[in-house]
Structure formats: structure tokens, C-alpha cells
Amino acid sequence: MIRFHHxxxxxxxxxxxxxxxxxxxxxxxxxxxxxxxxxxxxxxLRMINRMVDPSRGRVExxxxxxxxxxxxxLRRSIGYxxxxxxxxxxxxxxxxxxxxxxxRKEPRAEARRRAQLQMERVGLDPxxxxxxxxxxxxxxxxxxxxxRALAAExxxxxMDEPFGAVDPLVRAELQAELVKLQAQLHKTIVxxxxxxxxxLALGDTIIVLREHAEVAQIGTPAxxxxxxxxxxxxxxxxxxxxxxxxxxxxxxxxQVVSDRFGRPLGVLGAPDAPDTLDAxxxxxxxxxTGADAGAEEGPAA
Amino acid sequence: xTWILANLPLLSSRLLEHLGLALPAIVLSVVLAxxxxxxxxxxxxxxxxxxxxxxxxxxxxxxxxxxLLPALLGTGIRDASNAIVALxxxxxxxxxxxxxxALDAVPPLVTDAAKAQGYGPLALVLKVQxxxxxxxxxxGARVVAVSTISLVTVSGVLGLPSLGLLFVDGFxxxxxxxxxxxxxxxxxxxxxxxxLLALLGRAMTPWNRADPTTRRRAAHTPRTAAAPRAGEAx
Numbered sequence: 001m002i003r004f005h006h007x008x009x010x011x012x013x014x015x016x017x018x019x020x021x022x023x024x025x026x027x028x029x030x031x032x033x034x035x036x037x038x039x040x041x042x043x044x045l046r047m048i049n050r051m052v053d054p055s056r057g058r059v060e061x062x063x064x065x066x067x068x069x070x071x072x073x074l075r076r077s078i079g080y081x082x083x084x085x086x087x088x089x090x091x092x093x094x095x096x097x098x099x100x101x102x103x104r105k106e107p108r109a110e111a112r113r114r115a116q117l118q119m120e121r122v123g124l125d126p127x128x129x130x131x132x133x134x135x136x137x138x139x140x141x142x143x144x145x146x147x148r149a150l151a152a153e154x155x156x157x158x159m160d161e162p163f164g165a166v167d168p169l170v171r172a173e174l175q176a177e178l179v180k181l182q183a184q185l186h187k188t189i190v191x192x193x194x195x196x197x198x199x200l201a202l203g204d205t206i207i208v209l210r211e212h213a214e215v216a217q218i219g220t221p222a223x224x225x226x227x228x229x230x231x232x233x234x235x236x237x238x239x240x241x242x243x244x245x246x247x248x249x250x251x252x253x254x255q256v257v258s259d260r261f262g263r264p265l266g267v268l269g270a271p272d273a274p275d276t277l278d279a280x281x282x283x284x285x286x287x288x289t290g291a292d293a294g295a296e297e298g299p300a301a
Numbered sequence: 302x303t304w305i306l307a308n309l310p311l312l313s314s315r316l317l318e319h320l321g322l323a324l325p326a327i328v329l330s331v332v333l334a335x336x337x338x339x340x341x342x343x344x345x346x347x348x349x350x351x352x353x354x355x356x357x358x359x360x361x362x363x364x365x366x367x368x369l370l371p372a373l374l375g376t377g378i379r380d381a382s383n384a385i386v387a388l389x390x391x392x393x394x395x396x397x398x399x400x401x402x403a404l405d406a407v408p409p410l411v412t413d414a415a416k417a418q419g420y421g422p423l424a425l426v427l428k429v430q431x432x433x434x435x436x437x438x439x440x441g442a443r444v445v446a447v448s449t450i451s452l453v454t455v456s457g458v459l460g461l462p463s464l465g466l467l468f469v470d471g472f473x474x475x476x477x478x479x480x481x482x483x484x485x486x487x488x489x490x491x492x493x494x495x496x497l498l499a500l501l502g503r504a505m506t507p508w509n510r511a512d513p514t515t516r517r518r519a520a521h522t523p524r525t526a527a528a529p530r531a532g533e534a535x
Contacts, residue, residue, distance in 0.1 A: 046417075049417060051416065051417055072420075073419070074419075075416070076418070080414075080417040080418065086410060086411065087414070088429060089411065089508055090432045090506070091508075099418050100418055100419060103418070103420065132507075132508040132511040135511050148418070
């Protein structure tokens with residue numbers, strides 16, 4: 001469990017990044033911090049592994065104040081994935097993934113074994129192990145980033161817009177795989193993004209942040225869509241411009257769901273649909289439709 | 302030509318003596334510049350002080366420095382150590398700035414990511430920043446090497462044995478071949494050392510060969526800016 005006790009951060013030049021944040025992040029679940037750029041969400045995330053120290057308040061990790069922990073040791077115990085992968089350009093893929101186990105003084109053979117295991121886990125061809133990051137595609141680099149964060153088997157995984165720099169198709173693929181991975185691993189994931197669709201796709205809990213990381217709403221994706229706390233959240237969700245308004249119409253094989261432009265998105269609860277989609281996509285589509293049940297009849301904006 | 306053929310043993314011993322002065326100075330200036338350059342890179346105030354002061358060293362004319370140093374160090378004017386200290390100072394003048402610039406050029410995103418993975422302060426410098434600075438460091442070291450090779454010749458005026466002594470001797474005795482031989486060997490030595498350092502830099506950065514875009518960037522690192530003119534005495 002990660003606990004923020006009335007945490008704030010001001011920079012020496014007077015910039016206020018975080019005002020007063022008091023919240024708890026559950027263990028074993030994926031919590032998404034979503035907010036526009038400059039909302040202080042990254043600052044909040046980086047307080048967990050002491051890349052940023054708060055000006056006020058304290059951050060507790062499993063009941064322990066992180067300020068009392070050695071930052072270097074702390075960072076080795078927490079996985080961190082960042083935008084643009086943050087891989088070391090002078091190390092091969094395998095060497096990058098081995099980084100933390102080696103920093104933790106694990107034997108070389110053991111570190112190598114773990115690195116290979118993680119490559120498999122995130123769906124990377126073992127042949128890529130000897131390549132340098134610059135020889136990989138953006139999506140592959142992000143997979144390496146995830147593998148590196150997992151290599152030391154941390155309980156907590158911090159992800160700072162990890163899929164922000166890849167194209168939408170690859171992003172969707174990486175998101176789906178993260179959901180699949182999390183279903184096996186049950187890490188405490190704190191995921192920062194400015195993309196509400198990403199938040200809805202990944203979060204067990206979503207925390208919507210305003211300026212200075214002020215909490216606008218905390219809830220499950222379904223709760224947020226069904227009952228946005230205020231106009232800010234509604235706007236962030238894109239509920240105001242009808243972006244999430246879906247319409248149902250009766251088709252031959254079931255109820256066809258279309259978006260606001262009338263583009264068909266899929267079939268609602270088709271009974272003989274192959275079970276290739278994991279809980280994520282399927283369940284969320286239904287919950288979004290459910291939330292907007294009232295809008296089914298009326299035309300979208 | 303006959304003079305050269307008749308004096309091959311002399312030429313080769315002058316060449317070795319030249320290297321004996323230049324190599325320690327080159328190695329020393331690079332090794333000493335690393336911590337100094339790191340301090341300059343790390344703290345803004347020290348950067349100004351260090352880069353300016355070491356840079357000023359380069360403004361001291363070389364002949365007076367060779368003459369002055371023994372008074373300060375208590376060495377003999379014809380001691381090799383005297384020349385090596387003077388040459389190291391000139392090397393530092395070029396290299397401290399190179400090291401600071403090279404470290405500055407390491408992408409902050411990479412440094413930040415490494416820190417977030419749990420690199421300690423020392424490991425961060427030794428295993429992340431320095432390796433990534435190698436292309437720019439190599440460029441700096443090449444300038445230092447070429448500059449030092451040419452500066453060594455000045456010590457010939459003091460009678461210190463090196464390729465420079467061939468010019469002095471050639472002038473005094475009117476042997477044109479000896480002057481030409483000294484000049485050609487000096488330039489050749491500088492070129493060979495420069496090429497060797499370039500190869501070493503490449504060998505140390507296999508990741509740059511893997512990526513055509515970074516290779517081009519590395520080749521563009523400024524090395525002509527401070528390149529000394531061969532054989533010129535200050």
C-alpha cells in the first residue's frame with residue numbers, strides 16, 4: 001500500500017507542482033493517475049521512489065516513511081518505466097534488463113536468467129537480446145523498458161506515460177499486454193497518463209487530477225463514466241462533447257453498438273464471439289455502453 | 302636522402318624520445334582532466350573558474366613556460382619531467398573544457414532513467430555518463446594528442462632530445478634534410494596517434510556503430526575549433 005499524507009511540492013523558483021494530496025493507493029492493483037500536463041501527476045509518482053522529495057507531508061510505502069529509506073536502495077526495489085523507454089543507449093537489450101538485478105549484486109548467471117525470462121514475458125524475441133536500443137522499434141523499446149522494470153521482481157511498478165511515444169496501434173497492443181501481464185503478476189502499479197482512454201483501459205482505480213495534483217475524483221472506470229463528480233471530470237472523460245455516447249440498434253446477430261458518427265463499433269454481448277479479447281476490452285465496452293444507456297435513443301451531438 | 306639513410310638510428314631514437322615526452326603528457330592531461338571536467342560539469346560556479354583558468358594556461362607562451370617551470374618545480378631545465386609538466390598543463394587547458402562539454406552532452410533523460418533504476422552517484426558517473434561521453438572525449442583527446450606532439454618540438458630549443466632537436470640541429474649545421482626529416486616525422490607521428498585514438502574511440506563505442514544517426518553526430522563533435530597549427534610555437 002502506498003499512502004500520501006498531505007503531500008505537497010514547491011520548487012525553489014516558487015512553482016507549485018503539488019498542493020495538498022492525501023490519498024491511498026491499494027496494493028496489487030493498477031491505479032492510474034490521470035490529468036493534463038502540468039497537473040503534477042508525474043511529480044506525485046516520482047515521490048514514491050524518491051526521485052522527488054516532497055516539500056510537505058510524507059509518503060509511506062507499506063507503512064514506512066520513504067524519507068527514512070536510502071533512495072538508491074529504494075529505487076532498486078521499485079520498477080520504473082518512463083516515456084521514451086529511458087533505456088541506456090550503450091547497453092544491449094539484455095544488459096539493460098539485467099541492470100537492477102546486477103545493481104542488487106545478484107550473481108551474473110542469475111541476472112541473465114531473469115533477464116531472459118522477462119524478455120519472454122513481455123513478448124520479445126530472444127534474438128533481440130544482443131541488439132542496442134537504437135536498433136529497436138519504439139514499441140520494442142517500451143517492452144524492454146517494462147522487462148527491465150520487472151527484472152528484479154519488484155512489488156511496486158511505477159509507469160510514467162510509458163506508451164506515450166508509440167503510435168496508437170502499438171499503444172493499444174502494449175496496453176492489452178500490460179493488462180494480461182498484470183492479471184498474472186498482481187503488482188502494485190501506479191500508472192501516469194494524460195490519456196483518458198488509456199486510463200479507462202488499464203485502471204482498476206482511476207484518480208483524476210486537476211492542477212497542483214488536486215484530486216477531482218477517485219473511482220473505478222465504470223464509476224467515473226457513470227457518475228462523473230463534476231464538469232472537470234466530465235470534460236476530461238469527453239462526456240460533454242458526446243465522444244463517449246454510443247448507440248445501439250438491433251442487428252441480425254445481436255445489438256450493434258455504434259459511435260456518435262454512426263460508425264459501428266461492434267456487437268453487444270454476441271454469444272458465440274471467440275474469447276480472444278481479454279476481460280479488459282470486452283468488459284469496458286459494456287460498462288461504457290451501460291453508463292450511457294440513456295443516450296441510446298437520442299442522436300449524439 | 303643520403304643524410305636520412307645514414308642517420309636512421311638517430312631518427313628512430315629521436316622519435317622514441319619524442320614519444321617519451323608526449324605520451325606521458327597526453328595520458329596525464331586526459332586522466333587529470335576527467336575529475337576536473339566532472340567538477341566543472343557538476344557545479345556551475347566551478348565550471349566558470351576551472352574552464353577559464355585552465356583555458357588561460359593555453360595563453361602562456363610555451364618557451365617561457367619551459368624556462369620558468371624549473372624555477373617553480375626545482376627541476377632541471379633539461380629534465381624530461383619539466384617538459385612533461387608543461388605539456389600536461391597545455392593538455393589540461395584543452396581537455397578540461399572537453400570533458401565538461403562531453404558530460405553536459407549526455408542526455409539528461411538517460412541520466413534520470415539510470416538514477417531511477419537505482420544507480421548510485423559514483424556508478425552513474427562511471428557506468429553511464431563517462432561511457433556515453435566517450436565520442437566527445439575521444440574528440441578532445443585527439444586534439445590534445447596532436448597539439449602535444451607538435452608542442453614537444455619547442456623543447457628542442459632548450460636542447461631536450463626529441464624530433465624538435467632535429468630542426469634546431471639542422472638549422473645550426475645547415476642540414477636541410479635533417480629539418481625536413483624532423484618536420485615530416487612530427488606530422489606523421491601526430492597523424493598516426495590521431496588515427497589510433499579515433500580507432501580506440503570507435504572500439505569503445507560499439508553502440509554508435511550500430512546506429513547510423515548517432516555515428517554521424519559523433520563525427521560532428523567539434524575538434525577543429527581548438528586544433529593547433531602543427532609546429533607552431535606560442
